[in-house]
Structures are given as C-alpha cells and as structure tokens.
Amino acid sequence: MTTQEQAHAGAGADEPQGLDVFAQLCPSRAVFAELADKWSMLIMMVLHACGPQRFSELQRGVDGVSRKMLTQSLRSLERNGLVRRTVYPETPPRVVYDLLPLGRELAALVAPVGRWTEERTGLMLAAREEFDRAHPDA
Amino acid sequence: MTTQEQAHAGAGADEPQGLDVFAQLCPSRAVFAELADKWSMLIMMVLHACGPQRFSELQRGVDGVSRKMLTQSLRSLERNGLVRRTVYPETPPRVVYDLLPLGRELAALVAPVGRWTEERTGLMLAAREEFDRAHPDA
Numbered sequence: 001m002t003t004q005e006q007a008h009a010g011a012g013a014d015e016p017q018g019l020d021v022f023a024q025l026c027p028s029r030a031v032f033a034e035l036a037d038k039w040s041m042l043i044m045m046v047l048h049a050c051g052p053q054r055f056s057e058l059q060r061g062v063d064g065v066s067r068k069m070l071t072q073s074l075r076s077l078e079r080n081g082l083v084r085r086t087v088y089p090e091t092p093p094r095v096v097y098d099l100l101p102l103g104r105e106l107a108a109l110v111a112p113v114g115r116w117t118e119e120r121t122g123l124m125l126a127a128r129e130e131f132d133r134a135h136p137d138a
Numbered sequence: 139m140t141t142q143e144q145a146h147a148g149a150g151a152d153e154p155q156g157l158d159v160f161a162q163l164c165p166s167r168a169v170f171a172e173l174a175d176k177w178s179m180l181i182m183m184v185l186h187a188c189g190p191q192r193f194s195e196l197q198r199g200v201d202g203v204s205r206k207m208l209t210q211s212l213r214s215l216e217r218n219g220l221v222r223r224t225v226y227p228e229t230p231p232r233v234v235y236d237l238l239p240l241g242r243e244l245a246a247l248v249a250p251v252g253r254w255t256e257e258r259t260g261l262m263l264a265a266r267e268e269f270d271r272a273h274p275d276a
Contacts, residue, residue: 081265
C-alpha cells in the first residue's frame with residue numbers, strides 16, 4: 001500500500017460512494033475547499049452562537065470581514081445548502097440568514113476549532129517566538 | 139447587549155485572557171486565519187491518519203497541493219508549534235514531518251470536518267443544483 005493509499009484509506013475508509021477529500025478531483029474536495037475557509041467558518045460560528053442574523057449583524061459579528069467577502073461567503077454557504085437567506089417583505093425588506101440542518105451539523109464541528117484556537121493561542125504565540133529566534137534569517 | 143457583543147460572548151465567553159477569534163485585532167484571529175485553510179487542514183488530517191511523513195509523501199497524500207503551498211503551509215504549522223520537522227543526517231538527509239501534541243489536539247478536531255464533508259457531499263451537490271436552477275442568472 002503506498003503512502004497515498006494509506007492516507008486516503010486511513011482518513012476516508014468509511015466515506016460513502018468512495019468520496020475522498022484528499023483526492024484533487026473528488027467532488028468532496030471542491031466542497032471542502034469552500035468550507036475550509038476562515039470567513040465561512042467564522043460566519044457559521046456566529047450563526048451557531050447567535051441564531052438568525054441580518055447582513056449588518058453578521059458584518060459586526062465577524063469583525064473585519066469586507067462586504068464583498070461576506071456576500072460571497074454567504075452565497076457559497078447558501079448554495080451548498082448550509083445557510084438559508086430569507087427576505088421578509090417589509091419596507092425596507094428585511095433579509096435574514098440562518099443555519100439549515102446541514103449547516104447546524106457543520107457548525108457544531110467547526111465551533112470547537114474556534115474555541116480550541118482561543119484556548120491555545122498563548123501556546124502558539126510562544127511557539128512562534130521560539131521558531132523566529134531559531135530562524136533569524138527567515 | 140448588541141449583536142456583536144452577543145456573538146463574541148456567545149462563542150467566546152470562556153476563552154482565557156479575553157481572546158476572541160471574532161475580533162479582527164485579537165491575536166487568536168491571526169492564528170485562526172492560518173489554521174482555517176484547506177491546505178493546512180488537509181496536511182494535519184494526513185499526518186493524523188498516517189503518522190510521520192516525508193515531504194514527498196505529503197505531496198502525494200494531499201493530492202493537488204503545489205510544492206510552494208505545501209512548503210509554506212508546513213512552515214506555518216511548524217512555526218505555530220503544531221508540526222515538527224526533523225532532519226535525519228543520512229545521505230541524502232531524510233526530512234520527516236510529524237504532529238506535535240498541540241497539532242494532535244487540533245487534528246482530532248479537524249478530521250471530523252473532513253469526514254463530515256465526504257459524508258454530506260451528495261446533499262451539498264444536490265443543494266447546489268437546486269440553487270443554480272433557482273438562480274439561472276448567477
């Protein structure tokens with residue numbers, strides 16, 4: 001068994017229909033590439049923590065996201081069936097985003113990555129300092 | 139309480155030292171931005187599934203990654219204390235990458251995101267088709 005076969009079997013042995021995120025041309029890789037993105041993950045985490053949000057609320061919740069990246073990421077999440085965009089016919093129309101069941105599943109897996117990052121940032125910054133001291137040329 | 143305060147409190151209430159991945163200028167956001175990346179996540183998943191790997195093995199395991207992106211991602215993971223790079227003084231020198239304890243913790247959280255993506259790709263592709271039918275102008 002080659003290393004590549006090991007990697008693919010080890011991490012994807014139970015996938016249905018032979019889907020394999022490690023394979024460049026597998027449809028699951030293209031989906032994974034859209035989800036494994038900081039803005040998508042932060043948006044999902046805000047919707048998970050706070051429930052339905054208007055665009056302007058998301059823009060405040062995901063501090064630093066540009067209007068363009070937020071629009072683009074929300075559209076990708078909506079297109080993949082993770083987020084629902086609802087327009088309420090008011091004056092002016094109210095547009096609200098919330099997680100669909102698929103999105104809730106993914107958000108529940110992604111939120112721990114965010115919490116872990118906060119908990120471990122101190123250790124990672126210490127590692128960076130040590131690395132930079134050991135590689136002064138870099 | 140504003141929505142932004144809700145988002146930050148809801149998702150980060152227990153973080154040590156007030157770290158908050160939702161805040162643009164928080165050090166944890168910069169770390170999160172390096173980790174929440176498809177190549178970093180795929181590399182961690184291969185190391186998690188297969189154990190120590192040489193560069194060429196990782197290049198096969200993470201199908202489609204360029205030499206440049208693999209080098210850059212491995213350096214970021216090494217700098218953040220997640221991956222260790224060991225050079226064995228052989229002829230030619232053997233260079234091996236493996237997960238450090240911090241990396242194992244993160245890989246254990248990231249691997250389920252990859253498996254979930256494989257399991258749910260069918261549903262997400264179906265959602266895409268429906269979305270594209272409903273938005274033929276897009």
